[in-house]
Amino acid sequence: MDSAQFLHSFSFPSSDTKLCKIPTCFSPGLLQVVGPSQPVLAKVGDDVLLSCWLEPAVDASDMSVEWSREDLNPSYIYLWWYREELESLKHPDYKGRSSMLFSKLEFGDVSLKISKVKPSDEGKYRCFIPTLGRGCTVELVVGELILKVQDSDNWGLSGFLNIFLITCGLIQISFSPTFIHIINRFIQPPEQIVIILLFQTLKSLIYRIIWTLCCGSRLQSVLNHPSDESRT
Known part of the structure; x- marks a missing residue:
């Protein structure tokens, strides 16, 4: 019997049981999780x-x-079991986090x-309350870089961009679905988005991205790399 079967082998109150919180009592059938x-970034x-x-x-x-x-x-990320945290049943990657x-x-x-987020943390998380027999799903999107696009009216937009380097020397740029959703929703239409990739080689390649956003007759948006501040 695995941990999930062990936990769910216990009997829980029926849906007719009243859960009370002074001064009001609610039936579990009326409660929603x-x-x-939207995904969490x-x-x-x-x-x-x-x-x-x-x-x-x-x-x-x-x-x-x-x-x-x-x-x-x-599968367990966290277990709160009758006022006790069951750390031993957590997935090893989430212990202490x-x-x-x-x-x-x-x-x-x-x-x-979740503390100290890792790229592997990206995914869909389910919150489930056995007593109610109900739960919900929360999607987490993890990005390595945060891009800020701002126009002359100081309107801002943030999104996440993941860059993956293929060992054969090719570069593949992959946008998360959430970032594409943000672009499509707030920039109608996205008349021009220019991505300039500059590479430097030391022990590894350093990525630099400059975004240019053209909305109508206005062209203003630059993502500066912190290392360039001393050169300008």
Whole structure:
């Protein structure tokens, strides 16, 4: 019997059981587990919060909360089991990096915090509450670079760009679906986007990207590499 079967072998209260939080009582059938409608963006090395909450907001301190990824084995990212964290059942890559905000459980906030984000953290996370038999899915998109596009009216746009170097010497540029969605939504139409790649070789290649955005008659957008500040 694996860890998932072991946990789910326990019986939970039926859907008719009343979960009470003074001064109001709610039936579990009325409760919803809710997450963000859009993917969560994170940069490598940062901490990120995958939001998930109960509606209406009721005290979740005594509920069990499971965070998991179906593409991993073991699949558990975090387990809150009757006021106890089951660290031993976590996927090894998340031990010491995944946590919950215990002080917010009483407000129905069951969000997951992932520390020191890695590229491998990208994926779909499921938050599931066995007592309710309900859950939601939160998608995490991880980027190595954050690009800022700004026009003369100080309007800003941020997105993520992943660059992968093929060992044979070819360069492949891959945009995450979320970044493409942002471009299509806020730049209508994207009249011109120019990408200039400059390479330097020391022990490894250093990537430099300069984005130029042309909207109508205006042309203004430059991404400066920090190492160039001393040269200008």
